[in-house]
Every structure is written in structure tokens, then in C-alpha cells.
Amino acid sequence: MMASKTKAIMQVHLDQQNNGGIGEDLLEYAETMSEALGMDTISIHKEMQNGDLNHLIATFNRYFGEYIELLDSDHSVGL
Template structure:
């Protein structure tokens, strides 16, 4: 599955990724609270890298031009 992130509204990217992470981690039987805590432990770039660390096998994050690096 691919998720396209709207780079024009970066204020909602973090919130959206946290919601995806919560849903996915619960569905996959992962430690949701620790994953969300880790994602929130830094800036937006850290949040994206952490999301990719846990979920890149299931979701590919895309910005308007290309795949977001992991």
C-alpha cells in the first residue's frame, strides 16, 4: 500500500502517521504504546524514519514527487 503525504500541509503529516501507526501496530500485534512514544520522541523527520522502520514492509510513504527515504 502507498500513502501520499501532502507536503503543502506538513502540520497534519505527523498526526496522520501516528494514526496509521496506531491502527497498523494494533492489527499486527505490535507494542503500540512504545511505537507511538518512540515516534513522538523527536521532530517530524524522526517520526517519519521511525514509521518507516516499523511499517515499511507494509506501507510506502510518498511525497508529491518521490518515495520518502527510510
């Protein structure tokens, strides 16, 4: 029998009242995930910080959207 590889999925609820905190939180999640997945953490951090909050979220989703679903109080946050 072939072993199946499963992925853990996590949902993160973002506090829309604290935009600065969102960026910091996502950078921390990105660091943890990129290290766990063997990705280039420094390069990903630089790319995430090379724009506004929308850019940061979009970049995070591009790298980690398969593993982490970002949610605000009502729905998914996807850019």
C-alpha cells in the same frame, strides 16, 4: 501444496504543505498497523514522537516500511 502468505502493500501520499497533518496521519496509521500486527502501540507512538518530523517518518518507516510506502508528490519519502 503449501499455502503462501502474502502481504498487503499500501502507498500513502503525504501533503508536504501540511507538516502537522503528516505527523497526525502517520500516528493514526501507526496505531492501526501496530494493533493489526500485535505490536506495542503505546511504545511505538512514544518513540515516533520523541523527535522532529524527520524522526517520526524514519521511525514509521522502520516499523511499517514493509507494509506502507510513503510518497510525496514526486517520489518516495525515506529517511
